[in-house]
Amino acid sequence: MRIADYRITRFQFARDRVIGDSQVRIDTVNLSTVELIDERGQVGLGFVQGLFHPHPDQAEIQRVFEEEVWPDLDGQVPVALAHRVRRPRGGNQRAPGFPFEEAIQVALWDLAAKQAGLPLHRFLGSSRDRVPVYASGLDFHLDDAAFMEFFGIAADAGYRAFKIKVGHPDFERDLSRIDLLKRVTPRNSLMMIDANEAWSAKEASVKIGKIRDLGHDILWVEDPILRHDFEGLKMLRSATPWTMINSGEYLDIAGKHALLRAGATDMLNVHGPVTDVMRLGWLAAEIGTPVTLGNTVLEFGVHVACALPEVDWLEYSFQNFEHLVEEPMRIENGWIFAPDRPGHGLVLSEEARRDWMRPDVLHRADLGEAPPHSRGRAAAPKARERV
Known part of the structure; x- marks a missing residue:
């Protein structure tokens, strides 16, 4: 089955804690997703994470994808693209205007495995x-x-x-x-x-x-x-x-x-x-x-x-x-x-698209509260001594 369509979704929200290391400090999530859709409606999902700065507006992300990435994907077989080895030369050795590379790899492999009816691993x-x-x-x-x-x-x-x-x-x-x-x-x-x-x-x-x-x-x-x-x-x-x-x-x-x-x-x-x-x-x-x-x-x-x-x-x-x-x-x-x-x-859940999609860039002060943590951190026990 060939790739027939795509969808871009932009997310932006506050983190529930400041993360970082000896060099960087980060307090927001800037994430966009790429969904590649085949002729039967199966979807391959990939992620673009930006650690330090908000992503451009969703319309601009989609424009870059449409012009620089989609022509190489449209009508192609996912598994063939996943295995393809390229040898860029000269001016062709460049990244797209938005960092889609990892998201495309992940989405292609996700879609190829779905078409084969297998878990990716x-x-x-x-x-x-x-x-x-x-x-x-x-x-x-x-x-x-x-x-x-x-x-x-x-x-x-x-x-x-x-x-x-x-x-x-x-x-x-x-x-x-x-x-x-x-x-x-x-x-x-x-x-x-x-x-x-x-x-x-x-x-x-x-x-x-x-x-x-x-x-x-x-x-x-x-x-x-x-x-x-x-x-x-x-x-x-x-x-x-x-x-x-x-x-x-x-x-x-x-x-x-x-x-x-x-x-x-x-x-x-x-x-x-x-x-x-x-x-x-x-x-x-x-x-x-x-x-x-x-x-x-x-x-x-x-x-x-x-x-x-x-x-x-x-x-x-x-x-x-x-x-x-x-x-x-x-x-x-x-x-x-x-x-x-x-x-x-x-x-991606429809609730996430409804509640956390941010098509336009927001200032940090406008992000509101962080989403509740689903791994139990909200109910934090008191720190205790080593046992």
């Missing part, structure tokens, strides 16, 4: 339907009380692995946060830290060593130094054999390939574009490098995680998007489950 060749999930706070800008409340709730929900943000100019604050996390999570929980490139290579070596000297076991250290400092990353791998270096989040597909070829990371961090992530995952599997699946909108990345043998973990950050879809991914007792519905299983 099965369509990608998986032999499992769940992977471990860890609770990620995006917590750098939370005060200590909110930090403890957040991770206490995650622990009560059954998570047993937790990632926190470090890289504060005052290293004592980083150490204090590690102590606080251990107070509100069960003994023998796993801990990861993410510096978002805040450190130099030598500084990272010293600080990671100090954390260990204080008796803290860290499963991995994420993006401790600049993404292109392959020599520094290799030095860190040698200097800190008691933990793993997790890098690659900020690199494009060519940069991730170079990172793997250089042997500059213990783990490769990937995110959303299905085609790109599958190719990287195959390469990582060939050389035995573990892969971690970072944040994807509404956790659609669970399908890729289930299909790649080197993926041991998927990140969940309580970003409060679940109200946008009819049925979100199921998370229970530290596992996330890929649905057995055809495609990736996420369908």
Whole structure:
């Protein structure tokens, strides 16, 4: 079945908490969706997330799509486009005027799997339907009380692995946060830290060593130094054999390939574009490098995680998007489950279109209250001591 139509929807709403790291601070959701519709009315859904600035008005997003993207999709077979390899040259090596690339990949794979009548993870060749999930706070800008409340709730929900943000100019604050996390999570929980490139290579070596000297076991250290400092990353791998270096989040597909070829990371961090992530995952599997699946909108990345043998973990950050879809991914007792519905299983709800679609750009002050959180954070228990 061929692609016959499309639909663009623009969303904008307040977040229920400030998220961010040592480099950025974010308090709004800016999200647009692309739905590709085949001749039988089946829909493939993809997402465009803008972290820092509102998306243009919906009419402008649609204009860019109509002029720059739709001519290459109209009348095409989804699975053929999903597998197509392009070799852009010269002036053709450019992005569209709005960042549709990931959304198109996801929508094509969703629609192709639906046409085949398979869940996306099965369509990608998986032999499992769940992977471990860890609770990620995006917590750098939370005060200590909110930090403890957040991770206490995650622990009560059954998570047993937790990632926190470090890289504060005052290293004592980083150490204090590690102590606080251990107070509100069960003994023998796993801990990861993410510096978002805040450190130099030598500084990272010293600080990671100090954390260990204080008796803290860290499963991995994420993006401790600049993404292109392959020599520094290799030095860190040698200097800190008691933990793993997790890098690659900020690199494009060519940069991730170079990172793997250089042997500059213990783990490769990937995110959303299905085609790109599958190719990287195959390469990582060939050389035995573990892969971690970072944040994807509404956790659609669970399908890729289930299909790649080197993926041991998927990140969940309580970003409060679940109200946008009819049925979100199921998370229970530290596992996330890929649905057995055809495609990736996420369908925009009509209530979301009615209540949260924002065709025109709104100022932050006009967004009103954040949507209620559907993962139980509204009924927050008091933070409690480690048990």
